[in-house]
Amino acid sequence: MRNKFLVILSIIMQFLAVGTAMAQNNKIKIPDIPGFYTLKGDFHMHTVFSDGHVWPTFRVNEALRDGMDVIAITEHMDYEGFPEEIERDYNKSYEIALEAASKKGLMVIRGVEISPRVPPYHHNAIFLEDANSFPMGYMENTHKQFVMKDSLTREQLMAPFLEAKKQDAFVSYNHPSFKWWDKKDTLLFTDFHHELLEKGILKGVEVVNSGRYNIIAHRMAMKYNLTLLCNTDEHYDMYPRYADTHRPMTLVFAKEKSIAGIKEAMEAKRTALYFGDYLVARKKEALALFNSSVSFNAVKQDRGGEPIVVVTIKNKSDLLFNIQIKSKFDIEEFPLGQLELGANEEKKLILKAVWKYPETTYLNITVGNFLVSPDEALNLDLELPILEE
Ligand SMILES: [Zn+2]
Ligand SMILES: [Zn+2]
Numbered sequence: 158m159r160n161k162f163l164v165i166l167s168i169i170m171q172f173l174a175v176g177t178a179m180a181q182n183n184k185i186k187i188p189d190i191p192g193f194y195t196l197k198g199d200f201h202m203h204t205v206f207s208d209g210h211v212w213p214t215f216r217v218n219e220a221l222r223d224g225m226d227v228i229a230i231t232e233h234m235d236y237e238g239f240p241e242e243i244e245r246d247y248n249k250s251y252e253i254a255l256e257a258a259s260k261k262g263l264m265v266i267r268g269v270e271i272s273p274r275v276p277p278y279h280h281n282a283i284f285l286e287d288a289n290s291f292p293m294g295y296m297e298n299t300h301k302q303f304v305m306k307d308s309l310t311r312e313q314l315m316a317p318f319l320e321a322k323k324q325d326a327f328v329s330y331n332h333p334s335f336k337w338w339d340k341k342d343t344l345l346f347t348d349f350h351h352e353l354l355e356k357g358i359l360k361g362v363e364v365v366n367s368g369r370y371n372i373i374a375h376r377m378a379m380k381y382n383l384t385l386l387c388n389t390d391e392h393y394d395m396y397p398r399y400a401d402t403h404r405p406m407t408l409v410f411a412k413e414k415s416i417a418g419i420k421e422a423m424e425a426k427r428t429a430l431y432f433g434d435y436l437v438a439r440k441k442e443a444l445a446l447f448n449s450s451v452s453f454n455a456v457k458q459d460r461g462g463e464p465i466v467v468v469t470i471k472n473k474s475d476l477l478f479n480i481q482i483k484s485k486f487d488i489e490e491f492p493l494g495q496l497e498l499g500a501n502e503e504k505k506l507i508l509k510a511v512w513k514y515p516e517t518t519y520l521n522i523t524v525g526n527f528l529v530s531p532d533e534a535l536n537l538d539l540e541l542p543i544l545e546e
Pocket of ligand 1: 208
């Protein structure tokens with residue numbers, strides 16, 4: 158009898174443990190910013206309809222588990238992994254995913270990956286009308302192997318990009334400098350890419366792929382004014398790779414929760430990248446996201462005759478921030494004013510030697526894990542009114 162009770166108890170405990178773990182790993186709380194919804198997206202994923210190893214509904218279930226708002230399925234338009242089992246149809250994976258996602262609050266975007274193994278290399282085209290109409294004249298064999306023609310013309314390589322333009326797609330450069338790419342070309346931004354820019358075709362670049370930050374891509378994004386993207390490019394079950402962290406994602410700041418809203422936001426470059434404990438964004442979005450996540454409040458206090466100011470720092474999000482604070486007053490306890498502000502954490506900072514209370518005080522804040530360029534962390538000046546106790 159007692160044993161049975163213990164067994165039941167341990168089952169309940171396990172269930173609770175799994176529940177807690179899931180609550181921690183999934184449905185990450187990230188606030189909206191003024192005027193925009195913060196939507197969680199992954200715009201690069203594969204299924205068995207190209208070289209992935211899962212069925213499209215699997216991608217939908219993963220995304221629902223992870224609390225995503227939007228995903229794009231982007232099969233290689235020039236490769237079939239299972240031609241005997243699956244008929245070539247690059248709209249099919251999108252259609253299957255869309256049906257599984259409908260009425261579940263997850264948006265699905267139709268896309269393809271244009272994947273030549275010579276410059277311009279891999280690019281995604283998303284927000285498509287038809288994923289099957291992309292010309293692949295540069296391919297010799299697409300069945301379970303990737304064989305390009307011996308002599309390639311620029312026209313053959315350009316043709317799928319012109320099709321993307323015809324469909325008013327959003328085209329982004331995927332994982333620049335991928336393992337087998339020509340490493341002698343350190344820029345990786347060729348005259349082909351310049352032509353894509355001039356034609357208004359190229360709009361984004363994957364700065365983070367499979368959780369890996371790419372400084373070449375980040376520099377490229379800043380130099381050519383491209384939208385920053387962070388995608389999983391997952392081909393298998395996503396879970397083992399991110400068992401100890403959250404799934405990497407692109408945060409899209411959209412005026413409305415719709416496919417059109419997401420497209421408008423991406424074209425306006427309103428994104429932030431969230432991978433591991435790092436964030437990457439342009440200064441404007443970085444500032445808005447930090448200010449929506451973390452609040453500061455300063456109160457004057459008399460600590461046994463010692464005048465101090467207590468600054469309460471509160472994180473309302475599930476994001477982690479490594480902060481360094483500078484003040485003209487001495488900061489108690491935190492060396493160099495450095496502190497880690499975990500998810501939903503509140504910390505109190507004491508400013509001392511405040512011999513004469515001012516009306517307001519200034520803090521200079523550097524957020525070390527929030528990049529606004531490849532060489533620069535988010536930095537802001539904060540004017541805080543000093544309130545009565
Ligand atoms: Zn692939
Ligand atoms: Zn690729």
